[in-house]
Amino acid sequence: MKMxxxxxxxxxxxxxxxxxxxxxLCLSGKGVTRVFGTGRRQMTAVDHVDFEFRKGELxxxxxxxxxxxxxxxxxxxxxxxxxxxxxxxxxxxxxxxxRAKKRQYWKNIQAIFQDPFSSFNVFHKIDDVLLDCxxxxxxxxxxKEKKTELMTQACSFVNLxxxxxxxxxxxxxxGGQMQRLMIARIFLLKPRILLADEPTSMIDAxxxxxxxxxxxNLRDEIxxxxxxxxHDIGLAYYISDTVYIMEHGKFVExxxxxxxxxxxxxxxTKRLISDVPKIHEAWDLSTVEG
Amino acid sequence: MAKTILEVRExxxxxxxxxxxxxxxxxxxxxxxxxxxxxxxxxxxGCGKSTLALSLMGYYFPPLHYMSGDSIVDxxxxxxxxxxxxxxxxxGSDVAYIPQAAMNALNPIxxxxxxxxxxxxxxxxxRSRQDIRDMARKRFEELHLPQEALDKHAVELSxxxxxxxxxxxxxxxxxKVLIADEPSSALDVTSQKVxxxxxxxxxxxxxxxxxxxITHELPLLYNVTDDIMVMYAGQIVERGSxxxxxxxxxxxxxxxxxxxxxVPEDGTRxxxxxxIPGTPPxxxxxxxxxxxAPRCRYAMPECQFNAYxxxxxxPGRSWRCARTPEHLKEVYAREDG
Numbered sequence: 001m002k003m004x005x006x007x008x009x010x011x012x013x014x015x016x017x018x019x020x021x022x023x024x025l026c027l028s029g030k031g032v033t034r035v036f037g038t039g040r041r042q043m044t045a046v047d048h049v050d051f052e053f054r055k056g057e058l059x060x061x062x063x064x065x066x067x068x069x070x071x072x073x074x075x076x077x078x079x080x081x082x083x084x085x086x087x088x089x090x091x092x093x094x095x096x097x098x099r100a101k102k103r104q105y106w107k108n109i110q111a112i113f114q115d116p117f118s119s120f121n122v123f124h125k126i127d128d129v130l131l132d133c134x135x136x137x138x139x140x141x142x143x144k145e146k147k148t149e150l151m152t153q154a155c156s157f158v159n160l161x162x163x164x165x166x167x168x169x170x171x172x173x174x175g176g177q178m179q180r181l182m183i184a185r186i187f188l189l190k191p192r193i194l195l196a197d198e199p200t201s202m203i204d205a206x207x208x209x210x211x212x213x214x215x216x217n218l219r220d221e222i223x224x225x226x227x228x229x230x231h232d233i234g235l236a237y238y239i240s241d242t243v244y245i246m247e248h249g250k251f252v253e254x255x256x257x258x259x260x261x262x263x264x265x266x267x268x269t270k271r272l273i274s275d276v277p278k279i280h281e282a283w284d285l286s287t288v289e290g
Numbered sequence: 291m292a293k294t295i296l297e298v299r300e301x302x303x304x305x306x307x308x309x310x311x312x313x314x315x316x317x318x319x320x321x322x323x324x325x326x327x328x329x330x331x332x333x334x335x336g337c338g339k340s341t342l343a344l345s346l347m348g349y350y351f352p353p354l355h356y357m358s359g360d361s362i363v364d365x366x367x368x369x370x371x372x373x374x375x376x377x378x379x380x381x382g383s384d385v386a387y388i389p390q391a392a393m394n395a396l397n398p399i400x401x402x403x404x405x406x407x408x409x410x411x412x413x414x415x416x417r418s419r420q421d422i423r424d425m426a427r428k429r430f431e432e433l434h435l436p437q438e439a440l441d442k443h444a445v446e447l448s449x450x451x452x453x454x455x456x457x458x459x460x461x462x463x464x465x466k467v468l469i470a471d472e473p474s475s476a477l478d479v480t481s482q483k484v485x486x487x488x489x490x491x492x493x494x495x496x497x498x499x500x501x502x503x504i505t506h507e508l509p510l511l512y513n514v515t516d517d518i519m520v521m522y523a524g525q526i527v528e529r530g531s532x533x534x535x536x537x538x539x540x541x542x543x544x545x546x547x548x549x550x551x552x553v554p555e556d557g558t559r560x561x562x563x564x565x566i567p568g569t570p571p572x573x574x575x576x577x578x579x580x581x582x583a584p585r586c587r588y589a590m591p592e593c594q595f596n597a598y599x600x601x602x603x604x605p606g607r608s609w610r611c612a613r614t615p616e617h618l619k620e621v622y623a624r625e626d627g
Contacts, residue, residue, distance in 0.1 A: 008601040029564040063478065064478045064479070065478050108567055130393075147301075159567070160496045169412075174335075174569065175296070175335070176569070177569075184311065203335070204334050204335045205506045205507060205508065205547070205550045205551070205552075206334045206546065206547060206550050206565065207565075208504070208550065209550040209563050209564065209565035209566075210553075210565040211548075212563065213563065213565055224566055231478055231479070232552070233479075233554045234509075234552035234553045234558070235552050236554075237552075237554045237559060238552050238558060238559055238563065257559065261554045262556055271480070272479065273479075273554050275480045275482070275483045276507060276509075276553065276554055276555075277480050277486075277507075277509040277510045277512070277513040277514075278511050278513075278553045278554070278555055279508075279509050279537075279551065279553055279555070280555050281555060282556075283513045285483060285486065285487040285490065286487075288487070
């Protein structure tokens with residue numbers, strides 16, 4: 001019996017027939033640009049990119065280091081202003097001009113970052129991290145038992161045991177556990193958009209499967225849009241509905257995961273795919289410069 | 291039969307914590323590598339891969355302590371040597387080690403050429419400067435590295451170039467074994483490919499006689515090494531050729547690892563990604579029986595109490611499990627439908 005349970009819990013079947021093209025737009029942008037510096041030292045990190053992310057869609061933005069992925073994600077989060085172009089949120093131009101409006105916007109968009117070790121305040125216990133989320137979603141006056149129940153539920157969603165975590169500090173957990181705790185936060189906050197910036201690059205391949213599994217479950221559970229930022233093209237192919245390929249601040253190609261990865265058109269995408277080690281095809285080491 | 295370059299017999303090492311607790315991070319590990327071959331070590335974080343690398347070089351520093359067993363490189367037993375002895379007579383000439391953050395190890399105020407001088411002088415103080423320069427130039431040319439890099443500082447080089455330079459510097463004396471611990475995990479895919487090509491070239495040209503490659507990226511191991519060994523909680527659980535290990539793993543843990551592979555290839559999207567539940571055990575108090583039993587889907591009640599030794603079941607293949615390879619393969623075939 002135990003064996004069957006374990007099997008069910010750890011099997012991910014992705015429904016590849018999902019049609020999201022009719023879903024309403026969640027986040028979109030036109031001509032989004034970010035320029036750093038002035039004069040001779042001017043550098044365009046993100047160069048007039050257009051995108052449309054729909055509700056419930058799992059989008060990956062793939063590119064090498066320095067391609068502008070993180071700058072774009074910071075603009076989407078509202079942590080960095082745009083130099084040009086406009087971002088729409090749920091059909092309306094996004095307004096984050098005041099602090100109050102920004103706070104309101106952040107209730108809808110949440111992020112998981114690359115480095116789990118620096119995502120938490122080291123002075124706050126895990127209970128505080130989760131209680132904060134309950135307070136933010138209007139649960140400030142709930143009785144203590146109800147709060148504990150919510151926290152227990154969130155932890156069990158990511159296969160953590162709340163009884164073992166309570167009264168501990170984040171640094172007492174492993175990297176994989178911390179990243180799962182981040183997902184538990186998202187479970188409590190139930191945002192419309194989740195922006196995951198390389199959430200698995202600092203943890204090993206085995207825990208990576210668990211994290212991806214949980215992200216997918218969470219997406220299905222609360223129907224949010226997930227924007228996945230990564231340099232790992234294999235991961236992007238596995239997880240996403242739509243893939244955007246970014247090079248030097250521009251989207252060189254986008255489309256459904258099958259389209260982009262199996263029949264890439266842009267030379268950059270082709271190179272990126274050929275540089276990844278594979279297991280069924282030969283890995284041609286002679287095609288690389290340097 | 292090819293000459294055995296590295297032979298490790300029942301090597302056991304431990305960490306001693308602040309509270310005087312013993313943590314056996316490498317537990318009775320035996321392995322051997324022949325000339326011209328490479329071995330990959332795979333496993334989750336914290337399963338003892340990097341500790342094994344340090345232990346087989348004989349490079350013990352507290353809190354890491356040697357317990358028992360031998361590590362023999364080309365007839366020289368490294369176990370029980372003092373760290374000073376290892377540094378002077380083993381590192382660089384017999385064994386070269388590239389740690390995870392190797393590219394950040396370069397002193398920013400010295401030029402690359404100076405590091406090469408240090409490595410050679412440590413083993414041969416009488417060498418003339420001109421001699422060393424010539425040797426460095428020749429090696430850089432053979433490895434297709436720009437010779438100008440010798441007169442540059444580390445900050446002037448890109449990440450991928452720095453990593454290649456570190457590899458070239460640490461193998462300048464043509465060591466018998468190169469231990470590369472995640473040499474490419476901090477690099478992007480293109481730089482990673484260049485580093486891997488260089489490592490392969492070094493094997494072909496005989497600059498290194500054998501290689502141990504440590505990473506958790508299985509597609510990479512599959513493309514780089516001849517054999518793969520899977521470690522779990524300080525022990526080897528399975529060993530075989532790269533192809534057999536990726537396409538036909540026997541141990542439930544190896545199978546779990548292989549099922550976590552993500553590659554951009556047709557068909558992988560439809561496959562189910564299966565994660566291994568739970569976390570590796572705390573080695574302060576390892577499980578009494580099979581160490582993987584608490585996380586194993588195929589565990590029997592007796593697995594909790596009985597530890598099984600690693601044994602061979604085919605030429606070059608060994609496993610550590612209560613169930614026979616035939617039985618496990620049958621179960622896997624049934625599951626895959």
